[in-house]
Amino acid sequence: MNKLFDEYRVLSDRILKPQDERVPSFLKAMESSLSSQDNWTFYLPYLLSLENCMKCGTCAEVCPVYQEKKEQIYHPVQRADMLRKIYQRYFTFTGRHLPFLVGAEDLTEAKLNELAESFYRCTVCRRCAYVCPVAIDNGLLVREGRKILDAIGIAPDELKEKGTQLQLKMGNATGAATPAFKNMIEFLEEDIEDTRGYELEIPVDKEGSNFLLMHNAGDYMAFSETVMGAAEVFNAAGVDWTLNSPDTGVNDAVNYGLFFSDVEFTEVIKAQIETTKKLGADTLVIGECGHAYEAMKYLVQRLIPKEERPFEVKSILELMDEWIKQGRIKVDPSKNPDPVTYHDACKYGRLSGLYEQPRRILEASCLDFREMYPNREMSYCCGGGSGFAIMEKGDFKKFRMEYYGKVKAAQIKDNGAQVVALACSNCKGQFRDIINHFNLPVRYAGISELVANALVR
């Protein structure tokens, strides 16, 4: 594949069609993105961010991608301006008539290629938006740009064909059908018996239970310790709960639409709501998956009326925190003696405000909990955000390591932890790679896994 923007290529030729004429359709899709009706979901912040950037550069001072090597092409404003210049040139009076004054530029096919690739070099972590004096959101502009690209057929296949589309067809983005899924559950039950020495039944497709627990389906294969840990914790809490198979609809908490398309996002979330309603659960519990929580907890609110969602939504973190507080589950921190640190996933922290719950859980169930710095609202994105964790083509893993991973690796080395506790599946994917790539003497663990390990029975 030819390089089009930097030394990486996220979008294959098949998807990007770099030689085709796409500018007219891009402009048309952009016009529609600028309509308060067609794009009501984010119209206001989109417009505000297009119109009011003061070019002060504060965003760049905190952007993990830019700060790594200070390469101008990764400057948040430089990236946002790729879209802003088109906005000015084609959709504003000054830009149409005095383009040089405001820096408005014609869109060419080559620039479109660059824009498309560049908009997949930002994880929409929104660290920049948090510190911007005008609260301009470069992450949001990136997401809006991705939406326009998707509207003209340009979206990474990991997120669309093999992501949202596969999930809607198969029930999960891993493509696992019900028999395979059930086999996996049996296998996990056996595994728990082998390691812990007691029998545990993992309920599947139970109707009318209090808690329907939906994991990121990738966890069943890649991070099964988290799935087993959650099962142990739910079992120990003695609550009425269930997992679900693809037979019931969607059994995957992920919603990759969040990363590139409101249309896909809405379809997936509707399917998840339907499934929950069908199973008649009182509470939909989102497993360890940051963006899934943000989607079901916050983004859904003004998208789907409350009466169409007759159930509560909770993160597994909130539940475990409550259960420990109530004494419903008992934990013994000495069972987790190694120093543990916690990485604030952007989607749990800045975007959802779950800062205290994971800390309380870890302090209760680990002997030596230590912060990494900076943390909480100033936490650095690990580099797995906005779909990156599952994207490897075009040497992209190297980008994830060199531009986000390095910062994270340094943070871990600094605080001397031996375990990095993670509450988000995408973060786990990224940390697995970071630990390998930088040869760090640490391991990562899901929060549920650590709690399960500390359970007193």
Add this chain to the structure above:
Amino acid sequence: MNAVKYFVTDLMPYMTAAIFLLGFYWKIRKWAKSPRNLHWELFPYPQSNAEQIGELIVEVVILHSLFLHNRKIWLPSLAMHWGIYHGLIGLLLLTAGLPRSVLFGFAGAVLLTLGALGLIIVRLSFKELRSISAPQDYIQLVMLAAIGLTTLTSNIPVQYLVLKDYIRGLASFNPDTAINSAIFLPLLLLQIFILYMPFSRMSHFAAKYFTYHKVKWGEPQ
């Protein structure tokens, strides 16, 4: 020349005021009438009104974000903003007929000039700022610096009485055409800048209400 002067001092202020108000009305209406966007807040955010107002005041008065994260432009930017605040206070006092307005006007002009010039220098000397700047970014700073400088050279203290009568004349729709020519230039520049505001990102102070209250800050929990 007399016709031009008459236009700038006697007619243009009304036009400027009208266009400024209409322009802002149009812009703010567009923002205010936007459909409610999906939740997109960033945590933590101030919960009560008192907390929100507190955060707003700290941001407006000391430019807290710049202080914390972008120190190199903080001081000139602070000077420039304080220059504007002083100028506004001066104008209010002048309208009220208080001689102290001279002091505020003078301090405002000094701060504005230094701040705007400082920002031009910073913008030019850092590559990462230069490369994200368009001509517009310099022009608006030059405009502000010019307003400050011409105000200083117009010898404001001496103009106090003239200005007081002028403002009062304007307010009673009976402008005093005998205005000193030394005030002509800053007056013209100021009006051009005011005209420019609603149609550029110089309306960011109003945009901030929306970016903070409607987007970055969610509902109280």
